Amino acid sequence: MAEAHAKNHPYHLVDPSPWPLVGATAAFAAALGAIAYMHGASVLWTLPGLLGIAYTMIVWWRDVVKEANSGLHTRVVQLGLRYGMILFIASEVMFFVAWFWAFFSSSLFVADPMHITRFAFTGGHWPPKGIEVFDPWHFPLLNTLILLTSGTTVTWAHHALLHDDRRGLVAGLTATVILGLCFTSVQAYEYAHAAFSFGDNIYGATFFMATGFHGFHVIVGTIFLIVCWFRGYRGDFTPDHHFGFEAAAWYWHFVDVVWLFLFICIYVGSSMPHTVPH
Numbered sequence: 001m002a003e004a005h006a007k008n009h010p011y012h013l014v015d016p017s018p019w020p021l022v023g024a025t026a027a028f029a030a031a032l033g034a035i036a037y038m039h040g041a042s043v044l045w046t047l048p049g050l051l052g053i054a055y056t057m058i059v060w061w062r063d064v065v066k067e068a069n070s071g072l073h074t075r076v077v078q079l080g081l082r083y084g085m086i087l088f089i090a091s092e093v094m095f096f097v098a099w100f101w102a103f104f105s106s107s108l109f110v111a112d113p114m115h116i117t118r119f120a121f122t123g124g125h126w127p128p129k130g131i132e133v134f135d136p137w138h139f140p141l142l143n144t145l146i147l148l149t150s151g152t153t154v155t156w157a158h159h160a161l162l163h164d165d166r167r168g169l170v171a172g173l174t175a176t177v178i179l180g181l182c183f184t185s186v187q188a189y190e191y192a193h194a195a196f197s198f199g200d201n202i203y204g205a206t207f208f209m210a211t212g213f214h215g216f217h218v219i220v221g222t223i224f225l226i227v228c229w230f231r232g233y234r235g236d237f238t239p240d241h242h243f244g245f246e247a248a249a250w251y252w253h254f255v256d257v258v259w260l261f262l263f264i265c266i267y268v269g270s271s272m273p274h275t276v277p278h
Contacts, residue, residue, distance in 0.1 A: 010076040019060040026052025078243050085247045089254050099210040106202050127203045132195035136267035139190045143183050144263050150179035151256045154249050164239050173229040180222035187215050221255050224248040
């Protein structure tokens with residue numbers, strides 16, 4: 001009878017979990033709170049839902065870490081997790097494609113006769129006249145160097161992990177987290193001194209949507225790496241079993257690449273204004 005119930009496959013069938021239901025309920029509460037806020041209610045209406053989402057994320061990922069540490073993540077399971085992370089990053093790529101599309105549509109077709117309203121706002125000139133854009137060779141260049149350096153430090157941490165060097169892993173993650181925090185700090189300072197705002201014009205809207213969402217992803221990636229730091233310090237990762245760190249490293253490299261496109265297209269491109277005759 002025991003043999004009839006023996007596990008004869010490499011897959012992990014998860015135990016019943018309350019977190020999908022709890023997470024969905026919290027997301028619904030957050031959506032209701034956001035709708036109420038848009039209709040004049042206090043922003044505090046969104047707080048219960050957001051706290052519920054944060055709690056769900058913490059306890060759900062805690063359970064996944066426990067599964068990994070207990071040996072339930074076989075090679076086949078890890079392969080499935082890798083495919084899942086690849087698809088998630090692919091969806092994030094398409095998310096940023098939308099913001100790049102909005103920026104290029106606005107900047108390359110400023111005098112398109114099919115967009116009369118756009119011409120009224122831009123005057124056939126990009127960036128719109130009166131907009132003082134950021135100097136790309138100042139803070140944007142500094143942030144580019146910071147992120148590129150952080151890509152090398154997270155690679156250093158991965159290399160140390162593959163060679164079972166926990167001290168190198170922790171040191172590399174420490175440097176990466178510090179650089180991530182530096183990037184966020186510089187971007188916050190840059191935003192505080194911007195000569196335009198989100199609601200001023202189409203340039204401000206496309207600029208802040210693209211760079212702002214990237215900044216949010218940097219914050220998420222930094223939190224991801226901080227969790228990996230604690231897990232690495234505790235000894236959760238081994239050279240053959242460290243998908244949690246690998247996923248964080250992939251995500252961080254993705255954030256680096258997106259920033260390079262933002263720097264080239266939005267910062268450098270906007271510093272070379274052009275006018276299209278109408």
